[in-house]
Amino acid sequence: MTPNSKIFRSSTFRLVAVYLVFFAVSVGAILAYVFWNTAGLIERQTDETIRAEVQGLSDQYRILGLAGVADVINRRVEEGAGTLYMMVSPAGERIAGNLDSLPTNAQGEPAWIDFPITVGKGATRHTGRAYYATLSGGFTLLVGRDVQEQRQFRDTIQRAVLWSLLLAVILGFGGGLLVSRNFLRRIDGITGASRTIMEGDLTQRMPVSGSGDELDRLATSLNEMLSQIERLMAGMKEVSSNVAHDLKTPLTRMRARVESALRADDPKEQRAALEKTIEESDHLLQTFNALLSIARAEAGNTREGLMPADAADIVRDVAELYEPIVEEAGGSLQAEVNGTLPVRADRQLLAQALSNLIDNALKYGQSLATDEAKLVVKAHAEQGKAVISVSDTGVGIPADQRSRVLERFVRLDESRSKPGNGLGLSLVSSVIKLHGGTLTLGDAGPGLVATLELPLLPEGR
Numbered sequence: 351m352t353p354n355s356k357i358f359r360s361s362t363f364r365l366v367a368v369y370l371v372f373f374a375v376s377v378g379a380i381l382a383y384v385f386w387n388t389a390g391l392i393e394r395q396t397d398e399t400i401r402a403e404v405q406g407l408s409d410q411y412r413i414l415g416l417a418g419v420a421d422v423i424n425r426r427v428e429e430g431a432g433t434l435y436m437m438v439s440p441a442g443e444r445i446a447g448n449l450d451s452l453p454t455n456a457q458g459e460p461a462w463i464d465f466p467i468t469v470g471k472g473a474t475r476h477t478g479r480a481y482y483a484t485l486s487g488g489f490t491l492l493v494g495r496d497v498q499e500q501r502q503f504r505d506t507i508q509r510a511v512l513w514s515l516l517l518a519v520i521l522g523f524g525g526g527l528l529v530s531r532n533f534l535r536r537i538d539g540i541t542g543a544s545r546t547i548m549e550g551d552l553t554q555r556m557p558v559s560g561s562g563d564e565l566d567r568l569a570t571s572l573n574e575m576l577s578q579i580e581r582l583m584a585g586m587k588e589v590s591s592n593v594a595h596d597l598k599t600p601l602t603r604m605r606a607r608v609e610s611a612l613r614a615d616d617p618k619e620q621r622a623a624l625e626k627t628i629e630e631s632d633h634l635l636q637t638f639n640a641l642l643s644i645a646r647a648e649a650g651n652t653r654e655g656l657m658p659a660d661a662a663d664i665v666r667d668v669a670e671l672y673e674p675i676v677e678e679a680g681g682s683l684q685a686e687v688n689g690t691l692p693v694r695a696d697r698q699l700l701a702q703a704l705s706n707l708i709d710n711a712l713k714y715g716q717s718l719a720t721d722e723a724k725l726v727v728k729a730h731a732e733q734g735k736a737v738i739s740v741s742d743t744g745v746g747i748p749a750d751q752r753s754r755v756l757e758r759f760v761r762l763d764e765s766r767s768k769p770g771n772g773l774g775l776s777l778v779s780s781v782i783k784l785h786g787g788t789l790t791l792g793d794a795g796p797g798l799v800a801t802l803e804l805p806l807l808p809e810g811r
């Protein structure tokens with residue numbers, strides 16, 4: 351498609367064309383009105399005067415007779431008012447008037463005619479316009495005017511009108527072409543950019559002219575959308591490579607173990623290998639379940655699935671469940687939960703998030719001095735929010751690592767000796783985002799304090 355044919359097919363141009371037609375029609379109407387009120391008016395007035403004079407002379411013919419009318423005509427000619435008169439007998443002889451002869455086309459029924467006249471000493475040819483009537487007795491009466499100037503005036507106006515119309519159409523057309531070309535160029539920019547993006551270059555952005563108009567707003571929104579997509583894609587890429595990496599090692603290990611068990615003859619050894627394999631598969635399943643839970647929480651549209659619930663109740667339940675486990679591990683768990691905390695929540699996901707925090711506190715929260723984990727779980731209302739915190743007495747997480755540990759599969763070096771996938775805090779983070787709340791990791795001095803804040807439901811709901 352050539353650039354020009356594209357312009358003609360653009361919707362802007364079509365819009366401009368429609369406007370142009372309306373514009374031309376209205377300009378035409380205005381000019382026609384002007385014409386009708388200037389040149390047309392003068393002509394109509396002249397015609398009226400002529401007709402009135404023909405009527406008057408015919409009346410006088412009836413009253414005064416032929417001689418009387420001839421007298422009147424001769425007098426008027428002498429007065430020199432610029433009117434053309436001619437009265438001829440049925441035989442064609444001139445009876446009165448200031449024309450040399452009756453125009454050749456003044457024949458038959460009364461009518462308007464145009465005819466050439468010769469004026470002045472230079473014998474210039476002018477156009478005359480006259481009305482003629484046949485009187486009783488076969489006489490013909492003709493009254494007319496020299497309309498040369500009128501005709502010139504009319505021609506001038508007519509030309510002006512046509513030129514104005516032509517100019518309006520040309521200007522409108524050119525303007526439309528210019529506007530749509532400009533518009534098209536920007537649309538082409540956006541189309542080009544989106545093609546490059548579709549071909550895989552997600553770093554590309556839509557051009558923004560800086561004028562702040564509709565196209566700019568569109569481009570800006572598209573760019574924001576692209577940034578969001580780019581972020582999500584980068585996240586996906588990272589997750590899938592992490593998943594691949596994290597599952598590859600245990601799977602390779604499992605394969606090697608099964609292989610060597612197959613080669614071994616000792617049934618005891620084979621049994622031990624099978625048991626270890628089951629254990630490791632369970633671990634893999636756990637990883638998958640954690641990933642699925644995160645994906646489910648991150649899908650976000652389950653927000654409609656949130657139900658009014660009492661966060662204090664959930665905290666109490668989880669704390670109660672963990673108390674014996676913590677004590678068995680040689681630690682202590684103290685719960686400080688009072689009253690009710692009405693929130694909108696997915697009970698199961700919120701309980702899972704809390705469990706993950708307590709699990710971490712238990713795993714990493716032993717005090718260096720006593721080797722015991724002292725866990726404190728608190729829940730209270732503060733400024734329209736339910737604030738839930740889990741703190742321990744361990745080494746904590748350095749401030750510069752606190753956002754990193756929320757990412758999937760991230761584990762700090764000092765934790766490698768403990769079991770885990772590095773998915774626990776990712777799930778907490780996704781669950782809290784789903785609930786419209788926040789997760790902050792802080793210093794419990796010593797130890798880590800993880801704080802969840804959820805919006806409280808208004809009273810009475």
Ligand SMILES: Nc1ncnc2c1ncn2[C@@H]1O[C@H](COP(=O)(O)OP(=O)(O)OP(=O)(O)O)[C@@H](O)[C@H]1O
Nearest residue numbers: 710714746755761762765770771772773774775798
């Ligand atoms: N209470 C804590 N004290 C000190 N370090 C912690 C604490 N909680 C988490 N961390 C650090 O953050 C890392 C990420 O925690 P996360 O819960 O996401 O994974 P994980 O506990 O290693 O494994 P998973 O929870 O999947 O079993 C941990 O490996 C640990 O290094």
Ligand SMILES: [Mg+2]
Nearest residue numbers: 710770774775
């Ligand atoms: Mg954990």
